[in-house]
Amino acid sequence: GAVVSQHPSWVICKSGTSVKIECRSLDFQATTMFWYRQFPKQSLMLMATSNEGSKATYEQGVEKDKFLINHASLTLSTLTVTSAHPEDSSFYICSAAGEVGGFDSPLHFGNGTRLTVT
Amino acid sequence: GQSLEQPSEVTAVEGAIVQINCTYQTSGFYGLSWYQQHDGGAPTFLSYNALDGLEETGRFSSFLSRSDSYGYLLLQELQMKDSASYFCAVSDNYGQNFVFGPGTRLSVLP
Numbered sequence: 001g002a003v004v005s006q007h008p009s010w011v012i013c014k015s016g017t018s019v020k021i022e023c024r025s026l027d028f029q030a031t032t033m034f035w036y037r038q039f040p041k042q043s044l045m046l047m048a049t050s051n052e053g054s055k056a057t058y059e060q061g062v063e064k065d066k067f068l069i070n071h072a073s074l075t076l077s078t079l080t081v082t083s084a085h086p087e088d089s090s091f092y093i094c095s096a097a098g099e100v101g102g103f104d105s106p107l108h109f110g111n112g113t114r115l116t117v118t
Numbered sequence: 119g120q121s122l123e124q125p126s127e128v129t130a131v132e133g134a135i136v137q138i139n140c141t142y143q144t145s146g147f148y149g150l151s152w153y154q155q156h157d158g159g160a161p162t163f164l165s166y167n168a169l170d171g172l173e174e175t176g177r178f179s180s181f182l183s184r185s186d187s188y189g190y191l192l193l194q195e196l197q198m199k200d201s202a203s204y205f206c207a208v209s210d211n212y213g214q215n216f217v218f219g220p221g222t223r224l225s226v227l228p
Contacts (some may be wrong), residue, residue, distance in 0.1 A: 006160075046217070107153075
């Protein structure tokens with residue numbers, strides 16, 4: 001159980017374009033979803049926390065107008081990287097927390113999206 | 119502020135036992151988790167401690183001492199496939215704000 005599906009797994013786009021990444025919880029309702037970014041050989045850095053039906057909470061230093069997050073349902077959250085630039089190239093990972101095992105249950109991660117901006 | 123510390127690298131041979139330590143300073147604490155990440159993959163959950171003591175799951179065990187703000191992951195009977203990065207993570211709020219440590223790169227040698 002507790003499967004999180006993330007799509008696409010990799011994407012290459014041109015500078016200035018926008019990219020949408022989807023994160024779905026397949027067998028549980030994810031009241032909260034988290035979006036992380038990971039640069040090579042570094043740790044996961046939390047970008048934002050999204051709760052279904054409300055605005056996302058962004059971490060300090062993360063531009064909310066550049067990284068648009070929508071959590072329209074209990075099973076889907078999307079991250080849109082707008083006007084992407086080469087420095088946005090990274091590994092983006094979503095995770096979900098919900099009623100699986102209670103709110104203190106571990107995170108369940110999607111398989112990540114490797115974004116390359118040329 | 120919130121900070122977690124882990125050793126950056128650990129090397130061991132097949133069949134050995136290795137311990138990866140994690141110390142943390144967070145404004146709140148709801149549990150210490152451990153995740154494994156292979157190169158190019160997503161993190162996968164290994165173990166979770168909310169209370170002091172040792173949790174055992176097969177070859178992997180995790181320990182927590184809340185009074186010392188310290189925990190460790192113990193890997194026994196190391197296998198080549200255990201070569202990966204290991205992250206400790208603290209939830210400092212009820213179901214929110216998971217903060218990850220810098221990660222420990224484990225290399226298992228034949």
